[in-house]
Amino acid sequence: MPLSFRDATSPTGVAYLFIDTWGVIELEDAQAFVAQLDRPEHDYGRVLSVVQPKTDFRPKARKVYMQVENFSAVAVVVNGAIVRAAINLMIRLMHHRSGVVSLFETVEAAEAWLEQQPLRQRPDRAAHSGS
Amino acid sequence: MxxxxxxxxxxxxxxxxxxxxxxxxxxxxxxxxxxxxxxxxxxxxxxxxxxxxxxxxxxxxxxxxxxxxxxxxxxxxxxxLSTPIITLSPGVLALPLIGDFDDQRAEDTTATLLERVARERASHVLLDLTGVESVSPTTASAILRMIRTARLLGVTCLVTGIHPTAALQFAELEPDPDLLQTHANVSDALALVLRDTSRR
Structure with missing residues (x-):
């Protein structure tokens, strides 16, 4: 699988899901990503994804990525021009329905940004706390 | 570039x-x-x-x-729907034929009729041709074949309502008179069958 996941912590102790991404991303790979975000410790959490140059997101996988909503912030570390353009476009196509997504050139910069991002509440919990 | x-x-x-x-x-x-x-x-x-x-x-x-x-x-x-087999009384079936009757339909009708004959242990079938104005030689042969097949199962077929033109076409095939028992209408044939069955 062209994705690897691990639980990570930033220097200031902020927990996030780390994803390394490379090669050709098919539908089942995107579904594996969704499954990771559905884990209770990452649901509506922070994500740091390093996307290697020449990574190719296949059309059905892109659709899945663009429909993901249960995250608070995603920092994407990307250096290849083509994959950067692709991710930029995917972010545009998401219409900002979800949490924030931002692109970086280094893991350090991405981590520093991620530390500043507040956690979103799950909609059901937000409704509960609002009543 | x-x-x-x-x-x-x-x-x-x-x-x-x-x-x-x-x-x-x-x-x-x-x-x-x-x-x-x-x-x-x-x-x-x-x-x-x-x-x-x-x-x-x-x-x-x-x-x-x-x-x-x-x-x-x-x-x-x-x-x-084009093979509406009606049970008139126990063991007595009526099959009114309407419209064109080609080889395919003859085959389907024969299969359906034999299945009903076997299931209901029928002894008589009234084959009513009132709705068939004329028959081609192929159709006439198909009907005779159906009657012959039913007879092999011990069923007596009575044909009713044959139009004059259809009668000529049947006659040209020179069928066995025992095989083609005809009656002017269904009620005549039914009366005969009921008399026959009550005697048994």
Whole structure:
């Protein structure tokens, strides 16, 4: 699988899901990503994804990525021009329905940004706390 | 690749897509500029068009399969309705034939009739031809074959309501008089059958 996941912590102790991404991303790979975000410790959490140059997101996988909503912030570390353009476009196509997504050139910069991002509440919990 | 060459490639791909060819893609180079995002965007759009075309094709095939299934069901229903076998009394069946009676229908009707004969242990079948104005030699042969087959199962077939033209056509085939027992109408035949069965 062209994705690897691990639980990570930033220097200031902020927990996030780390994803390394490379090669050709098919539908089942995107579904594996969704499954990771559905884990209770990452649901509506922070994500740091390093996307290697020449990574190719296949059309059905892109659709899945663009429909993901249960995250608070995603920092994407990307250096290849083509994959950067692709991710930029995917972010545009998401219409900002979800949490924030931002692109970086280094893991350090991405981590520093991620530390500043507040956690979103799950909609059901937000409704509960609002009543 | 110079911008002009890249723009020409974009136009070529757009023109091909306009003509229904969604297989072409713009070849991308690692040049971090605004045009790259446009190129990626067009490739995304073509991926989407190709995917929707595939979905539409699958949908069309599914509709065609459903239509074929519906046509088969309709044909089966029409066949069932065109062979209305009625139980007049225990062991006595009536089969009114209406409309054209070709080889295929003869085969279907024979199969349905024999199945009912076996299931109801019928001893008599009234074959009413009032609804058949004329019969082709093939049709007449098919009807005689059906009667002969039923007889092999021990069933007596009585034919009623033969039109004069149909009678001539049957006569030309010179059927066995024992085989083709005819009566003017269903009530005559039924009276005979009921008399016959009450004697047993």
């Amino acid at each position: 110079a911008d002009s060459a890249r723009l020409k490639k974009i136009l070529d791909v757009v023109v091909a897509a306009h003509g229904g060819d969604y297989s072409q893609r713009i070849s991308l180079e690692e040049i971090p500029d605004d045009l790259l995002e446009v190129e990626v965007g067009i490739n995304f759009l073509l991926d989407e068009l190709a995917m929707r075309e595939q979905e539409a094709e699958a949908h069309r095939e599914s509709i065609a399969a459903q239509a074929a299934q519906l046509a088969d069901q309709t044909t089966a229903l029409i066949r069932a």
